[in-house]
Each structure stands twice: as structure tokens, then as C-alpha cells.
Amino acid sequence: MADTALHHDTSHGHSSTGLSNNKLGMWLFLGSECLLFGGLISTYMLYRGRVGTGPRPGNVYDIPFTSVSSFVLLMSSLTMVLAVAAAQKRDDRGTNLWLVVTALLGSTFVGGQVYEFTAMYHEGLGFTTSLFGSSFYTLTGFHGVHVTLGVIMLLSVVAMNRKNEISGNKSEVVELVGLYWHFVDIVWIIIFTLVYLIPA
Amino acid sequence: MAIIEQPAPVGAPELPAPATPTRTFGALRRPVATTGWKSWLFTVDHKKLGLMYGAMAMFFFIVGGIEAVLIRMQLAAPNGKVLSADVYNQMFTMHATTMVFLFVMPMAAAFANYFIPLQIGARDVAFPRINAFGFWCVLAGGIVVNLSWFLGGAADGGWFMYAPNSGPVFSPSHGVDFWALGLQIAGIASLTGAINLIVTVLNMRAPGMSLMKMPVFTWLITVVQFLLLFAVPVITVALFLLSFQRNFGATFFDVSAGADPLLWQHLFWIFGHPEVYILILPSFGIISEVLPVFAKKPLFGYPFVVFSGAAIGFVGWGVWAHHMFASGLGPVSVAVFSIATMAIAIPTGVKIVNWTMTLWGGKLKFTAAMHFAVGLIILFTIGGLSGVTHSVAPSDTQQTDTYYIVAHFHYVLFGGAIFGLFSGFYYWWPKMFGKQLNEKLGKANFWFMVIGMNMTFGPMHILGLQGQPRRMYVWTEARAGEGFFNLGFWNRIASLGSLILSFGVLLFLINVWKTARSKERAPLDPWDARTLEWMTASPPKEHNFDAIPTVHHLDEFFHRKYAQDPVTHEMTQVATAEDILREQEANADAHIHMPSPSYWPILLAAGLPFVALGLIYSIPVAIVGGLIIVLSMFGWALEPSTAPESDFDPPASGDGTKELAPLG
Numbered sequence: 001m002a003d004t005a006l007h008h009d010t011s012h013g014h015s016s017t018g019l020s021n022n023k024l025g026m027w028l029f030l031g032s033e034c035l036l037f038g039g040l041i042s043t044y045m046l047y048r049g050r051v052g053t054g055p056r057p058g059n060v061y062d063i064p065f066t067s068v069s070s071f072v073l074l075m076s077s078l079t080m081v082l083a084v085a086a087a088q089k090r091d092d093r094g095t096n097l098w099l100v101v102t103a104l105l106g107s108t109f110v111g112g113q114v115y116e117f118t119a120m121y122h123e124g125l126g127f128t129t130s131l132f133g134s135s136f137y138t139l140t141g142f143h144g145v146h147v148t149l150g151v152i153m154l155l156s157v158v159a160m161n162r163k164n165e166i167s168g169n170k171s172e173v174v175e176l177v178g179l180y181w182h183f184v185d186i187v188w189i190i191i192f193t194l195v196y197l198i199p200a
Numbered sequence: 201m202a203i204i205e206q207p208a209p210v211g212a213p214e215l216p217a218p219a220t221p222t223r224t225f226g227a228l229r230r231p232v233a234t235t236g237w238k239s240w241l242f243t244v245d246h247k248k249l250g251l252m253y254g255a256m257a258m259f260f261f262i263v264g265g266i267e268a269v270l271i272r273m274q275l276a277a278p279n280g281k282v283l284s285a286d287v288y289n290q291m292f293t294m295h296a297t298t299m300v301f302l303f304v305m306p307m308a309a310a311f312a313n314y315f316i317p318l319q320i321g322a323r324d325v326a327f328p329r330i331n332a333f334g335f336w337c338v339l340a341g342g343i344v345v346n347l348s349w350f351l352g353g354a355a356d357g358g359w360f361m362y363a364p365n366s367g368p369v370f371s372p373s374h375g376v377d378f379w380a381l382g383l384q385i386a387g388i389a390s391l392t393g394a395i396n397l398i399v400t401v402l403n404m405r406a407p408g409m410s411l412m413k414m415p416v417f418t419w420l421i422t423v424v425q426f427l428l429l430f431a432v433p434v435i436t437v438a439l440f441l442l443s444f445q446r447n448f449g450a451t452f453f454d455v456s457a458g459a460d461p462l463l464w465q466h467l468f469w470i471f472g473h474p475e476v477y478i479l480i481l482p483s484f485g486i487i488s489e490v491l492p493v494f495a496k497k498p499l500f501g502y503p504f505v506v507f508s509g510a511a512i513g514f515v516g517w518g519v520w521a522h523h524m525f526a527s528g529l530g531p532v533s534v535a536v537f538s539i540a541t542m543a544i545a546i547p548t549g550v551k552i553v554n555w556t557m558t559l560w561g562g563k564l565k566f567t568a569a570m571h572f573a574v575g576l577i578i579l580f581t582i583g584g585l586s587g588v589t590h591s592v593a594p595s596d597t598q599q600t601d602t603y604y605i606v607a608h609f610h611y612v613l614f615g616g617a618i619f620g621l622f623s624g625f626y627y628w629w630p631k632m633f634g635k636q637l638n639e640k641l642g643k644a645n646f647w648f649m650v651i652g653m654n655m656t657f658g659p660m661h662i663l664g665l666q667g668q669p670r671r672m673y674v675w676t677e678a679r680a681g682e683g684f685f686n687l688g689f690w691n692r693i694a695s696l697g698s699l700i701l702s703f704g705v706l707l708f709l710i711n712v713w714k715t716a717r718s719k720e721r722a723p724l725d726p727w728d729a730r731t732l733e734w735m736t737a738s739p740p741k742e743h744n745f746d747a748i749p750t751v752h753h754l755d756e757f758f759h760r761k762y763a764q765d766p767v768t769h770e771m772t773q774v775a776t777a778e779d780i781l782r783e784q785e786a787n788a789d790a791h792i793h794m795p796s797p798s799y800w801p802i803l804l805a806a807g808l809p810f811v812a813l814g815l816i817y818s819i820p821v822a823i824v825g826g827l828i829i830v831l832s833m834f835g836w837a838l839e840p841s842t843a844p845e846s847d848f849d850p851p852a853s854g855d856g857t858k859e860l861a862p863l864g
Contacts, residue, residue: 016402016403016404016405017402017403019403020403021326021327021399021403021404024398024399024402024403025326025327025395025396025399028394028395028398028399028429029391029395031429031430032391032394032395032429032430032432032433033433035430035431035433035434036433036434036436036437038433038434039433039434039436039437039438039467040437043437043441043452043463043467046460046463047452047459047460050458050459052457052458127448127449127450128448128449128451130458131451131452131457131458131459134444134450134451134452135452138440138441138444138450156834156837160837160838165838167838167839167840167841168840
């Protein structure tokens, strides 16, 4: 009887798949997100050459600038790994520190995107200027919203961790946010390659 | 409703354990009501949510049915005056939207929610609060979509909302905005529900229940959840693009601005074709439970049914463009999708063969549930065959946008999906309510529905092949033709059929009402069933099972009741359902911790319609909605899903405290 109960007590990882409910759920959610970005990327690829009378992609992209902000976002994955490692060692100070650093790097990326959007707008590429403009802002905007939500999640975990209010397995909560964060990073690698590096 | 229960034998008075929340999470203390409306509003119990899904879906079934009858009344006579052309467009759009998104999908979710934890021997789903959130999202979405009726007119572009019909030129009212945002909200429920049920099935099966010992219903629902998981985000993208076009001036689907009109069609049907299987597979699962029980035989070729279901799930992703044969895709695409469409008929045919072979040589018992199950096999086969005629592209280009298509998808959706759901009502009613629906009325219900449905949709084959366009709002005697092919005659028959069909549905509602009033209790195992959900009380206790069963066989419950006689090799009964339940109660787990009710799921979902209405009318309202959402999320994150022990009075203590889902 104790065994049957343990079987259902997934907080200690005794589940049929060996993954906790939360982690399996997060993986499934990320699987679904792939299709979301798949749809947005397809729309952009279809429309990137349809510039109408507005600027062409090559005229508005500042590749050196975006490369730097991409590098910042990639580095945030490294600090996220350090946060998860600290959480697994039950090092609260280290966890909070690396989570805050990750959030700062993420915010830097979002700030860069805001700057980039503003610059592009001044160069004549508005949301409704052309199909290229609409699909570009939609795709990168959705990604930017994902990063922003990630930053909010990171800071919320830090705030809850400081007050010791995380219910359940703390290192797993950090790891789940980390899974999401790495996913958003990987999507950016794809977007950066397809949108910025490959000429239309 | 007791939040924490110590299992009591059947018949003993049930005393709710009082609970006193000691802490505030976010702004609110945990709800504690165990009876009354509050216990439903804030519940996270999968069975209560299942019933709520069912009640909501039934309401929308009636709404969608009234819309259908109005359509048929408009076409019942030449120069129909029941509806104007504009209202007619809204009517068929909302009929399809309601039936697909607000009836068949939530009703399948009702059965899935109620029975999957029971069928796999679990005490609840993996994420009970997300489950509650899902229900409130569908309800909110349904309300938003239907609000448009009262705020300037509903969506009128057809349920697949092709451009340019969805654009502001052809659809100037806010109907399409309500439609897009409402479906977006309902889509959240599909996505969270899919994640929830997949995790439940993969992680929380009773000991011994390997994947190939799972009931077929659970299997096919799992396939459906994977389809939803990957199909919903695609429609999400499409709906976002549509909303951006209508509200923010983008031109994603505006051909005059250089857009590609096929983009919407591709996005919609990449979602829309898997959606077809999302609608039908739950019903396939239901009758795969019903047929073996009433044939007194195990399902013929269980692995074939399971794997053909999974095959449908895979191939279902490669056939979407058969909805677009008339759009000029080019010969290669048309050939590929044509062949893929023919191929998907194979796993479907496998199922038909398996069901037929299950019946073959069985001791058939024609209950109402069995009537509907057999009805599904026959009607779905007719609809499937007319579907194969669409897969032949040259033939399809003749049939596109005619009533022949309408006939086809009503045979598979009404004759298939809805007959399966009705079979499920009659089969599982005693389990859900402890009372049996009246069999005589049930059979009358079946015959009226089957005659009505064939009268309504059968003539549409003829109408369609004669060329009656799918969305024609009026016909005239002068152009109706003569003799056997007189369009007026067949339109009248179809309209008469729709009334007979409606009367059949009315008989079901009367049956429900009479059963609810009757005091007669159903036996514990009225059908001599085979699967785990029948191994508990009817209706099940809040924690489902006093002791989680260990599974050794496919059809575990049957194998506990019957054993092979060593001499005659006949299966003979060795135990009754009552014996098995008594044994379980005697070995009950001591303290079972169930997830506690919560305010946050309903509050979080309540913020969504404000965002939708705000986006349409005034941004400050959307901001208020956004604030409700953000605050609810934080309240949710801070509140553990199971209340701490100290909250219970008397506090639960001692060994054997069982927890269910620790987070979520």
C-alpha cells in the first residue's frame, strides 16, 4: 500500500516516465511553442521580400549591433545554467545572484530590441509599412514578449526565493524557468540566422 | 465536499472534514466550502469539472442546434424569409463555430476529464488547478464569441474565415473580432488541457498498467491531446495575424497589398485538419469501450485499434491541403495530398473492421449505448466513403463548396462524433450519477436521431452533386429543376429531417430530466463492464479509489470478475463488482490528501474576456483585465496546490499520508 501511494507521489520523481509532472508539462509546452514560432517564422519567410515601397531588409538591419545583443542573450543561457547548478547545491545566495544576472542580460537584450525597433521606425519601416514590416515586427515582437515574460519569471523566482515562499521542489522550479529560458534562446538563434544573416 | 477524506464504507454518513485556512496567499484565503455553488466555482476536482464541461457543452449544443434549425427553416421553402442574407451568413458561421469549438471539443473534454483518471487508476489529473482554469477559459471564450450576437452582429465569414471575407471590407461588424479573440481564449484551454492530460496519462497510471494495458478510450484521447498540443499554436498564430490585420492595420491577408491569400488557408487547415481527428477520435474511443462490453467479447485486435489511432494522428498532419484542391496549388502538391488523403482512409478502415469483428460472434445486447455505437459504425462509414471521393482531386473540384461537402462532414461529425458522444452518455450515466437513463426513451431517442439525421443530410448528397452551393441563402422554384433532381423537394425533406432530429435530441433532454427526478439507483456494474472506472462507487468518491488498484491485465476489472474454468475453459464469474469494491474498502489507504480548491483558476480566466473586450472597444478595459490576470498568476504561484496539514481540523496526522500533485 505504501508502494501504491509512492507511485503517485510525483514530487520525488517516482513517476512512470521518471520525469516529474512539472518537468514533463514544461517539455510539452515547449514542444507546442515550437509550432507557434514555426507559424510565425513561415509567415516571415513568405513575406520578407514583399517590401512594397518601404525599405528592404538589408537597408534596415544593423547586423553588428544585433550580433552583440544576440551574444548577450546567449551568455544569459550560461548564467542560467550557473543558477540551476547553484540551486541544485542548495546555494540560495548563488541561485539568486545568477538569476538576477540572467534577468539583467535578458533585459539588455530586450532593451536592444527596443532600440533596434525605434531605429528601424525612424528609417521608415513601420508595422504597417509593408508585409515585410508587419511580419518582421510580429515575429521578433513575439520573441521579445517571450524574453520579457522570462525576465519577469526570473525576478519572481528571486523574490519568492528570498521570502522562502516557493512551494514544492525549489531547484526544480529554477530548472523549469531555465528550460523555458534556454528554449527562448534557441529560438533566437534560429530567428537571427533566418531573419538577419540569410539575405532575402 | 471534503478536502481531505478518510475513506468511509458505503452507507456510512459522510462528514465533510472542516478546514481552517491559516494563511493568506496573494489577497485571498483558500476557499473551504464543501457544498453549494461555491464548491463548484472553486473546485479542482476532475469529476466536478468534467460535469461542468458536459453541462456547458450541452448548452452550446442546444444553441448550435437552434442555429441549424433556423438555417434549415430558411431553406424549407422557396424565397425563404426567415433570415436575411446577412443574418444567414452569421447563422452558419456561428453554427459551425459553436458545434466544433463549444460542443464537440468540450464534450470530449468532459468525458476525458471525468474518465481518464478513473480509467488509469489515478486520484486526479496531474495539474488540478490548470484543469479548472481550462474549463473557465472555454466558458469565457464561448461567452466572448457569442456576445457578438448582442453587440452588432456575429462573425459571418464561415467557420474557416477565409480572406477576404474575414477582412473589414466584407465583414465590417465586430463579429470577426469577437470570433478571433474568443477562439484564442478557448484555445488556451485546449493547450493547457492537452499538457495536463498527456502528463496524467504518461505519469500517473496505476502500478502495473503499461501503455498497452490502457483502455482504448484513454489511448485515443491521448492521441487527441498530442494533436491539440501541436495544432492549437498554429491557429493561435493565424488568429493573431487576423486580429493584427483587423485592429492594427497590418495586411497579412490583403491581396491588394501584395499578400498571399493562401497563407491563411494553409495556417487554418494545418490546424483544421488535425482538428477533424480531434473531433472524431474521442468518439472512436468511446465506442471502442462500449462495443466489447455489449458484445461480451474483448475488443478485436486491441493493438491494431491503438496503433491505427496513432497512425491517424501522424498522417493527419499530411493531408491538410485537400481542403484547398480548388485553390490552384499546382499538380505536384495536389497529387501528394490526394494520395496522403487516400492513405489515411486505411487506418480508419482498420478500426471499422476491428469494431465489426468485435461484434462478430458476440452475445450482443442492444442497449441504447450499443444502438448509438453501431449507428456510428454505419453512418461514419457512409461519411468516410464520401470523404474518399473528395480525395480524388478532379472529383473534388466538382464538389468543392457544394452541399455534397456539407453532407460528407455531417455524416462524419453528426453520425460519427455526436453519435459516439451519445453512446457515451448512455454508457457512463450510471457511473457519473448513480442512476441509469431510461433505455426505452433512449432507443426512441436513437431512432428519431438516426432517421432525422439521414433525412437531413442524405438528400444533401443529391443537392450537392446537382450543384447547390454550400452557402446559398435562398432558392427559387424557377431554378429548382424537375423530377428526381428537384432541389426544392430535397431541400424540404432536409428541413423536415432537421425537425425530426431535433425531436430526438429533445427526447434525450426529457430522459435526463426524468432520470434526475427518479429515485431508482443504478446497480454498481449495470453493464458488466471491463475497465477500471467501474471498480469504484457510482458516482465515484472524491478520491476515486479507496486503494489504488494494481493492474495485471488489459480489461483489469473483467479479469477480476471472471476466471477461466480449468475444466471447461469457459470464463466463469468468480466475483461481483460489490465484492471487489468491499475488498478495496477494507484495504483503504489511511489519509488521502486531495488537491485543495482555489480561487485563482476562475479569477485568472475571468481576466481574459476583459482583455478581449478591451482590445475591441477601449484599451483601459484591457489593462484592467491584464491586471486581474497578473495578480491571479502571482496568487496562484504563491499558493501550494494542497493545503498544509495544519489547516485541517482535526489535523491529519500519522503514517500513510498521501499526496497527489505537489505543484501545478
